[in-house]
Amino acid sequence: MRPRCRVVVLVSGNGRNLQALIDACSRQQIRADLVGVISNRADAPALARAAQAGIACFAMEHQNFSDREAFDRALLETIQKLNPDIVVLAGFMRILGKAFVAALSGKMINIHPSLLPRHRGLHTHRRALEDGDTEHGATVHLVSEDLDGGPLIIQGRVSVSEEDDATSLAERVMTEVELKILPQALAWIATGELQLGHKAIEFRGQKLTKALQLEDLTETFQ
Numbered sequence: 001m002r003p004r005c006r007v008v009v010l011v012s013g014n015g016r017n018l019q020a021l022i023d024a025c026s027r028q029q030i031r032a033d034l035v036g037v038i039s040n041r042a043d044a045p046a047l048a049r050a051a052q053a054g055i056a057c058f059a060m061e062h063q064n065f066s067d068r069e070a071f072d073r074a075l076l077e078t079i080q081k082l083n084p085d086i087v088v089l090a091g092f093m094r095i096l097g098k099a100f101v102a103a104l105s106g107k108m109i110n111i112h113p114s115l116l117p118r119h120r121g122l123h124t125h126r127r128a129l130e131d132g133d134t135e136h137g138a139t140v141h142l143v144s145e146d147l148d149g150g151p152l153i154i155q156g157r158v159s160v161s162e163e164d165d166a167t168s169l170a171e172r173v174m175t176e177v178e179l180k181i182l183p184q185a186l187a188w189i190a191t192g193e194l195q196l197g198h199k200a201i202e203f204r205g206q207k208l209t210k211a212l213q214l215e216d217l218t219e220t221f222q
């Protein structure tokens with residue numbers, strides 16, 4: 001039988017995406033073990049969620065390191081000790097350097113709150129509103145050196161309404177999309193249905209050339 005997937009999650013904030021992974025693993029919807037959660041902010045509520053779930057927690061505050069490279073090196077060392085099959089960036093708000101990304105090439109995914117390739121970077125909800133987008137959403141992608149530019153795995157969309165502000169839009173993207181697509185992607189990785197390579201992805205034996213769409217799935221995570 002396929003060994004259970006070992007997963008390390010990097011966080012910076014509230015941890016709702018992390019909580020969705022914790023819940024899906026404990027319900028056996030994902031055949032994986034969350035072997036460590038690392039935050040670059042010691043006060044991140046995400047760390048408390050991990051501790052509550054009995055997961056090994058690590059606070060590594062980036063300002064305690066002399067420079068970006070020193071932080072990246074220490075982070076990589078902590079991750080490697082946990083020997084993960086997959087590293088998940090779940091609201092990790094720190095840009096990672098080339099050497100770090102290269103060391104984890106083909107085994108690191110990120111959730112980004114926009115319909116990539118639209119709105120890479122920060123303030124995606126505000127920018128979607130400013131640009132008059134009629135739909136918005138979130139994307140899980142493979143992490144590459146190109147910030148928010150790695151191959152797409154799965155995305156889901158919501159309609160933007162005239163009453164929306166950045167807060168209401170963020171909440172809808174979180175509940176209707178993020179909390180479903182991240183557990184779904186990890187569940188597929190854990191079963192082997194989704195195979196990550198250095199630059200390409202296969203889904204059920206076929207090279208993935210565009211993002212899978214949440215709306216096409218018959219069953220989704222809650």
Ligand code: GRF
Binds near residue numbers: 090092
């Ligand atoms: C999410 O919107 C994620 O897409 C973005 O940061 C937010 C993190 O939220 N990168 P949480 O920490 O999972 O609650």
